[in-house]
Amino acid sequence: MSNYKHRLFELLNNRKSGERKPILQYHRRLSLIGFLFVLPALIFFGVFNVLPMLNAFYLSLTEYDLVSPPVFIGIGNFIRLISDKNFHMAAGVTAKFIAFFAPALWLLSFTIAAVLRHAFFGRDFYRTLFFAPSVLSLVGMAVVWRVMLNQQGPINVLMGLRINWLSDKDFALAGIALMEVWRNVGFFAIMFLVGMQTIPKDYYEAAEVDGANSWQLLRHITLPLLRPTFALVFIITMIASVKVFTPMYIMTQGGPSNSTRSIVMLIYRTALKQLQMGLASAQSVILFIVILGLTIFQLRAFRVGRDADETN
Amino acid sequence: MQMRRIKGMNILSPKRVRAFNRYLIVSLLAILIGFPIFWMVTSSVKPVAEIISAPFRWLPSEIRFENYLEAWNSAPFNRFLVNSIIFTFFTTMGNLLIASMAGYGFTKFRWRGRDASFVLVMATLMLPVEVIMVPLFIIVKNLGWINSYVGLIVPVMVDAFAIFFMRQFIESIPDDYIDSARMDGASELQIFFRIVLPLSAPALAGLGMIKAMANWDQILWPLIVTSKEELQVLTIGVSRLQSNLQNPVNWRIALAVVLSIPMILVLLFAQRKVMEMSALSGIK
Numbered sequence: 087m088s089n090y091k092h093r094l095f096e097l098l099n100n101r102k103s104g105e106r107k108p109i110l111q112y113h114r115r116l117s118l119i120g121f122l123f124v125l126p127a128l129i130f131f132g133v134f135n136v137l138p139m140l141n142a143f144y145l146s147l148t149e150y151d152l153v154s155p156p157v158f159i160g161i162g163n164f165i166r167l168i169s170d171k172n173f174h175m176a177a178g179v180t181a182k183f184i185a186f187f188a189p190a191l192w193l194l195s196f197t198i199a200a201v202l203r204h205a206f207f208g209r210d211f212y213r214t215l216f217f218a219p220s221v222l223s224l225v226g227m228a229v230v231w232r233v234m235l236n237q238q239g240p241i242n243v244l245m246g247l248r249i250n251w252l253s254d255k256d257f258a259l260a261g262i263a264l265m266e267v268w269r270n271v272g273f274f275a276i277m278f279l280v281g282m283q284t285i286p287k288d289y290y291e292a293a294e295v296d297g298a299n300s301w302q303l304l305r306h307i308t309l310p311l312l313r314p315t316f317a318l319v320f321i322i323t324m325i326a327s328v329k330v331f332t333p334m335y336i337m338t339q340g341g342p343s344n345s346t347r348s349i350v351m352l353i354y355r356t357a358l359k360q361l362q363m364g365l366a367s368a369q370s371v372i373l374f375i376v377i378l379g380l381t382i383f384q385l386r387a388f389r390v391g392r393d394a395d396e397t398n
Numbered sequence: 399m400q401m402r403r404i405k406g407m408n409i410l411s412p413k414r415v416r417a418f419n420r421y422l423i424v425s426l427l428a429i430l431i432g433f434p435i436f437w438m439v440t441s442s443v444k445p446v447a448e449i450i451s452a453p454f455r456w457l458p459s460e461i462r463f464e465n466y467l468e469a470w471n472s473a474p475f476n477r478f479l480v481n482s483i484i485f486t487f488f489t490t491m492g493n494l495l496i497a498s499m500a501g502y503g504f505t506k507f508r509w510r511g512r513d514a515s516f517v518l519v520m521a522t523l524m525l526p527v528e529v530i531m532v533p534l535f536i537i538v539k540n541l542g543w544i545n546s547y548v549g550l551i552v553p554v555m556v557d558a559f560a561i562f563f564m565r566q567f568i569e570s571i572p573d574d575y576i577d578s579a580r581m582d583g584a585s586e587l588q589i590f591f592r593i594v595l596p597l598s599a600p601a602l603a604g605l606g607m608i609k610a611m612a613n614w615d616q617i618l619w620p621l622i623v624t625s626k627e628e629l630q631v632l633t634i635g636v637s638r639l640q641s642n643l644q645n646p647v648n649w650r651i652a653l654a655v656v657l658s659i660p661m662i663l664v665l666l667f668a669q670r671k672v673m674e675m676s677a678l679s680g681i682k
Contacts, residue, residue: 091577121584122509127500128515130556133437134534135522141533154537194427201424206417213659214426214669215432221672222435223615223659225633226654229640230438233647236450244452268434273676280677300416332617336637350528352620357532358622365533374529381524 139374145367152361163368173369175344176352179259183348184327188261192319195271199278200304216272224269228336231265235337244292252338255345262333262346274319282308321384328376349373399615429449440473442466442652449647462648466656469639469649477628485550485620485631486574492555494606501564502594506576516565527619545626554619559679560605567601568594604675606669611661632657 092112108208146163148156167173167176191300198216202209219227234241241264251261289307298306331350334340340347347355351370356367441449443465444458456603467476504516527534534553543549571594579589595602626628636657640650664672 108489114455117509120503120509120512123499123503123507123590124512124515125503125555127496127519127561130496131522131558133566134537134553134556135525135530138530138533138537139525141537142530144534145536152539182583198427200426201420204417206420210669212428214665215428215674217669217673218435218665219431220676221611221665223633223654223657224660225615225617225636226438226657227434227653229636229657230434230441230652232640233449233651234434234437235440238450238452240433240454246432268431271431272548276673276677330524331528333623335617336640339641353528353532354618354622357535363532363536370529370532374524377524377526377529 118152135154142367142370145364148364150363163365167368176347179347180349182259183263186260187266187327188323190267191270195274196278198275203279203282216275219269220273224332227269228333231236232337235261253342255343258338258342260345262337277319278315281312285311315386326381401609416675429508442655444648446646446648465648469550469652473635475635478630481629482632488551489555489613490606490610493560493609494602496556497560498598500561501568504565505569518559519558531622545624545629563605565616567598571597604671607664608675614660649665
């Protein structure tokens with residue numbers, strides 16, 4: 087397609103056509119330019135993303151306190167982490183957080199999407215309202231919820247409870263999960279809505295003609311055709327949950343009794359408070375592997391979703 | 399639902415009942431979701447004693463805007479604000495520039511290794527700050543960039559989603575615009591700045607908006623890179639204030655509102671765009 091362009095280019099720029107050199111020069115020059123446009127990004131990623139990751143792999147095999155040079159200790163850090171109570175605790179905290187957070191989030195946001203997909207008076211206002219919490223400052227919301235979860239605060243008063251949320255090691259994580267569910271429902275509802283909009287209305291109309299009720303429409307049309315959306319929602323939730331840091335940092339600083347110290351909080355503490363760079367790097371490597379695993383799982387799951395649709 | 403089987407009762411037709419149910423559910427949910435925001439705004443102007451009070455108070459007895467002033471004056475918040483603005487501005491602008499250049503280079507040119515390096519760039523989505531923060535801190539330290547604006551801004555200036563997004567958008571720009579500019583003898587940089595960028599304005603605006611909001615809210619990276627007060631950002635300032643239990647509670651809430659102001663403005667003026675962008679940002 088670009089075969090004629092170089093001729094035109096030469097014509098207008100007073101070059102002799104038909105020579106092999108200008109043709110190659112034109113394409114080669116453009117290739118180089120394209121690469122040059124991408125180069126800054128590549129340099130940034132190389133220096134500030136890839137290099138650190140490679141460094142992390144290296145440091146995870148050492149003991150390093152920033153003062154004296156790194157001491158190579160092989161897989162010592164990893165062996166230590168296998169029986170490390172702190173690490174187990176942090177992994178448990180992250181897993182519990184997901185258990186509290188994910189199902190409630192998906193259920194609620196799907197419900198909101200199901201309600202919002204039909205047009206009704208004031209829908210735009212409601213949609214913006216539901217969406218607002220995910221846009222407002224996370225730090226700000228964490229600060230506010232920390233006060234709201236006070237034993238005499240509005241959450242308890244309005245739900246008729248007397249739980250000392252953030253000071254109770256059995257409830258602190260639930261409190262944080264509650265805040266995160268509140269904050270994210272709107273965002274995921276929008277995701278579901280976008281997915282729902284891709285389902286042709288004809289399917290529903292045809293089914294209704296055949297006498298299907300709401301539940302049947304949901305089970306046999308909406309849910310199956312939303313498989314890609316579910317896959318997406320799943321992976322985003324998982325990766326975000328595994329990286330969670332700010333709410334814990336603001337609301338509980340990892341307490342009480344480390345019951346809210348997530349993996350990233352632990353890494354932060356190990357590296358910047360205890361200056362154990364090697365151990366922290368090992369923890370980071372494990373976190374990376376988890377995220378890698380989730381990503382690969384998602385790529386597979388997404389493709390399964392697509393293939394299933396094609397055989398319908 | 400028995401009502402459906404009663405013939406001739408139009409007021410209670412299935413459609414109406416469903417619509418009414420919908421309104422009920424959505425209003426209930428709206429109250430649940432909206433309440434914390436309502437509480438935040440009203441509490442930010444309440445006297446301290448009324449925020450966590452024995453009989454629960456919905457509305458303040460007096461509106462105390464002084465909360466905001468007192469909180470602001472209790473620590474160098476002017477400085478924190480300036481730092482936040484500097485950080486947000488330069489990180490976002492740098493991101494937009496580099497991402498649009500890379501997006502342009504990835505879609506409007508063909509060069510060896512193009513597709514492979516694009517995959518590599520997308521792979522960096524698996525290397526967020528949380529994963530690489532330890533060695534990144536060490537690298538920044540070795541560069542002498544700890545406690546400097548450069549160290550704060552540069553390492554977090556690029557991200558793969560922005561590149562993906564700009565590439566998608568620039569792909570849709572008709573090649574003719576660019577080719578005819580080349581025929582006219584324009585230099586590649588001119589083409590980029592005078593044609594591609596202006597045509598990408600909607601994408602840049604949307605991307606810039608969500609990136610700016612995300613950067614304004616950043617706390618992890620600033621925590622890692624800055625320990626000196628002169629360089630700390632608003633989020634850190636607020637976090638410190640609320641961890642000092644001697645500070646009155648209404649100060650925190652006032653500051654939380656302040657932190658949310660940019661987002662509130664964006665929501666007021668560009669709701670649709672933000673929601674569009676958010677939906678897209680999930681589909682990476």
